[in-house]
Amino acid sequence: MDEREIFIKIFKRFWFRKSGGRKMNLLKEPWIPVRNGAKFQQITYEDLLCLEQADLQVSLPRDDFEMACIQMLAAMTQVIFMPQDKKELRARIKTPLSEKEYHEGIKKYEEWFDLDHPEWPFMQIRDVKGKMTSIQKMMIGMPEESSTSPNAHCFFNEPTEIHAVCPGVTAIALFNQASNSPSFGGGFKGSLRGAAPVTTMIMGKNLRDTVWMNVLSEDKVKQLLPWFKKVNDMPVWVDPIEKGDIQPHTIGLLRGLFWQPAHIEMEKAEIEQSCDLIGGDSQKCYMGFKKERFVYDLKKPWTHLYTPRQFDREGNVKYISFNRENPIWTQMDQYLFEKINNQKEGYSSAAVVANHADDAISLLIGGYKASKASIEYRRHEMYSIPAGWNSDFRDKIIEIVEIGLAMEKILVDKILYPLVKSNKKKGEKKGEKVVGVAINTKAAVLYFHFTEPYIHNMLRDTSLREFIQAKSTFIKDLSKICFDIFERVTQPYIHKPELIGTVALARKKLEKLLKELERGHNVKGGAI
Structure with a gap:
């Protein structure tokens, strides 16, 4: 016709x-x-x-x-x-x-x-x-x-x-x-x-x-x-x-x-x-x-076809929801895979996604972030996932998510949050201007914004097939983003005599932790 x-x-x-x-x-x-x-x-x-x-x-x-x-x-x-x-x-x-x-x-x-x-x-x-x-x-x-x-x-x-x-x-x-x-x-x-x-x-x-x-x-x-x-x-x-x-x-x-x-x-x-x-x-x-x-x-959740689930050792089941303002990729392992340990803890992807395991798919992920009965935001995104994602590329996709989250944790939780906390106490005692209390939150927003395209790129077929080289470049790119964000959020304080040393030490620690992460994941590797 x-x-x-x-x-x-x-x-x-x-x-x-x-x-x-x-x-x-x-x-x-x-x-x-x-x-x-x-x-x-x-x-x-x-x-x-x-x-x-x-x-x-x-x-x-x-x-x-x-x-x-x-x-x-x-x-x-x-x-x-x-x-x-x-x-x-x-x-x-x-x-x-x-x-x-x-x-x-x-x-x-x-x-x-x-x-x-x-x-x-x-x-x-x-x-x-x-x-x-x-x-x-x-x-x-x-x-x-x-x-x-x-x-x-x-x-x-x-x-x-x-x-x-x-x-x-x-x-x-x-x-x-x-x-x-x-x-x-x-x-x-x-x-x-x-x-x-x-x-x-x-x-x-x-x-x-x-x-x-x-x-x-x-x-x-x-x-x-x-x-x-x-x-x-x-x-x-x-x-x-x-x-x-x-x-x-x-x-x-x-x-x-x-x-x-x-x-x-x-x-x-x-x-x-x-x-x-x-x-x-x-x-x-x-x-x-x-x-x-x-x-x-x-009394218990009904097994729905379109939503991934989480399990705890007490046998409780709950459906995954957006509980933070982090981007969708931070939970990508739970949207794609099933992982349940001996204590019956873990997660399972939606049945309609599991039904296409290892097929090349365009994965549509969406929902609302709720606070009580009101909506804070809605989010709907699509990811292209190559054939072989559940067998050949499973560990690699999980590692990509782990690296992305680990680098955010280093920058925000291990470097900037302690910097804010320690200098707030010090400044309050001396009556001096301290590092802004919101720089760690601001850094997290910037990190997820600037790293999103790199995550999408790493989920492509070519990156996953040439994983060692692609991962090395990925870590270097994200490290540069971390340094750029660090400089951006601390820039207002680097000319304060009482803060110069503190900011310099924090930058040195950031460099050390990122290099340790790079060495650890390069050793961990993964098949080419």
Whole structure:
């Protein structure tokens, strides 16, 4: 089928639906925001899975919503069109579904994925009694439109920047709020993965490829969730969560991937208008929602497909989240590998990442840094990881992360922090000006900023294959950055007679520790 035929087919489907009403069934209506070259449009889930469109990519103005859209599409495909084994999965990646396969597959799920269903609207509960909240609250990181906090709107041009969004964006926002973000606060529960989990996914050459690359075959799902075919797997908006204790082995695959921890009911605007996030034709948009909390207690984490986990010796499991302002690469070993010691401590990568072990991958990593129920920042990055990363290059990738973290620790914790601490005490006694208390914090920010490109370069195939030479250059480059940062943050103090000697001794110690690290890692080596 050529591009012209594909375009005509999509146009006919769109016109038919447009003339027949404004309902939003996510399995039938056009809602997925995509870009094909320079052209933006919203396509159907059927178009995505049944048509070969080489350049199609998800397209939204926010990177977190783009990742949530990919995650939601992968979860839908995982549940509705789960392949039996890896052979069938490879075939799905290679060849689009036929229309017959698609329509047979969705029969069971049609009423469950309808945003406007009279009884079971997608990820909502009917007759919620809570007060109306502006739709902007659903745009994670943005304040509620009615917020009176003096800091509420400091990152946005206007308090009313988002006041109505189209059904497609609404569905993505609902899923993102329930799956990836902190709770609403005030006693509301968070997602099955905790307050603000990191999500890791594989990026393919186009959107259809990406979706299927984040789907597991049935045999893999059975390894993770042995009970998944034996328990209740109706979505929580059809069979609501009961109050009390909940064990993870009572949660099925669909129920877990589309878990909704709050009672929410969306509210449509009275008049048609354009979506404030993606624009487009006028339509009935959503302007707000009502919400209610309810109480339940999940006794242990449910094994999610998209997030790496950490284990301690007491048998506790938690999902990895961004807990510092350090860049993503500082936890790269946990995003890629499994490492569990004899005491059962360690970490394990997300199942969808492990499913592509040793394949050349583009690894998408994203999430929010949460403080209580508020968002400090969001972070979404992509890393190119060469083939052989789990076998040939595993130890080398781990060593790259170790070197990067060790050099930051030398500069910030072993040199600058003691310098600040000792001179603060000395200066307070004599009433003299001391080294600025923030230079160690400033140095850490500068270090991670300037070293990021070098980390990406070291993760390339050529660097990992010529590792000894590449590592030697890498250490020298990072050492130079450390010295440059040291000079930069101590420069205001080098002309103070009482501090000249202290700064000079600190510089000498920095040189000594970096040389020791270089010798240690050159001896440690690694195969060429």
